[in-house]
Amino acid sequence: MTIQFERRADRPDSAGRCVIHLRAYFDGLRLRMATAERCLASEWNESKGRFRKSFPGYQEANDSLEALAERMAKAYRELRTEGMAATPTLLKAALQPKVAVTDLPPAPLLVDLFGEYIEVLRARGFRFHTLKGYKTAHNTLIGFAQARPKRLTVADYDAAMHDELLGHLRDVRGAAQNTVASLVKQLKPFLAWAQENRGQTLAVNPAKLRVEWEDMDKVWLSAAELTQLETALLPSNLVKVRDAFLFCCYTGLRYSDLTSLHAGNVKEWNGERVLKLTQTKTRTGVSIYLSAPAAAILDKYAGTRERLLPSTANQVMNRYLKQICRLAGVEELVEVVETVAGRIMKRPVSKWELVTMHTARHTFATQSLLRGMPVEVLQKVLGHSKIQTTMIYAKVVEDLQHQTMRRIWDGAPAMTAGTTAKEAVCMVEPAA
Structure with a gap:
């Protein structure tokens, strides 16, 4: 048996200290377990x-590591002497102190540890929307735990319990596949943290919990539908929502960025105006040319408020948008594909039922590609860190596919006949 100690550098605490791990190699197997020690990189001799001597109480700490290595080697020898095959599980169990069951404190509940984990993420600087997703997962786990007759601890969460949770999500809560996948995605790092930072014994390997995402068709508006929205006669209470939505169609802004626009985001460029801002979701800086329709909406609300454009709660705007699109005649039928009780269900839905504020961003991306914007330029405007994310839009632009085939086979122009300069609303700031 070979025993080594290493400092794991991938999960430092708030002070930058990382856990010291024991690694043991024996009989073609490998065991890795966390010790109770932590230190900075400068305090560890790799x-x-x-x-190192710079670590407070270094001699006692090194003696503790030596004692742990000796206990591991002794446990291995005893198992071999008894004719038992040594396994990582048996060796870990042999190292546990023999404590009477009555002396053991009750194991913490899984939902309580998950709440603690969220606070740890907050302390590490995770962003608001990420924490919001973890809080949603926390509430889901609370509902699942309350529906069970016994208390649920991390040690109880085995493969069977995982399957029970997935069934609860689908059968009781009616969750869609991507909602299930999102919770599993958040559960995996939590379980790893509970094991390595809170000393919890796991009954399942987090890395083996599968996350299966379901591709969802993106909803976007055509140039004709944008014109319908521009010219629709609407009640006065819906006009501001329509204008805000159209502005996002012309610029590709997310709702979170629309609501925080201020005068400092508008800059002069070559006699025109551009938006320069840092995106709320990704903290990525973007520069967006204000086309004539976008500038006209900006001017319409100039000086009327602290923020550049009117907005209200996202849910309220999404509800109003469905009314707006219905009044504007955005009624094309689209196919919605859902997985219900393990079966693929398809149904036709009028497009206005699916429109949300985020539809504006999809519309900007697809219309930009249709008008010939290079994918690399669109990537910069949208603030995507990876071009693969932008390429998702290229895959859904069927019009572009048809136009390209028509140009190649029939010699027709790439842009749809009758397209005017006014329709080319999705523009970006040219390179200087």
């Missing part, structure tokens, strides 16, 4: 696998 080549020797021991603490």
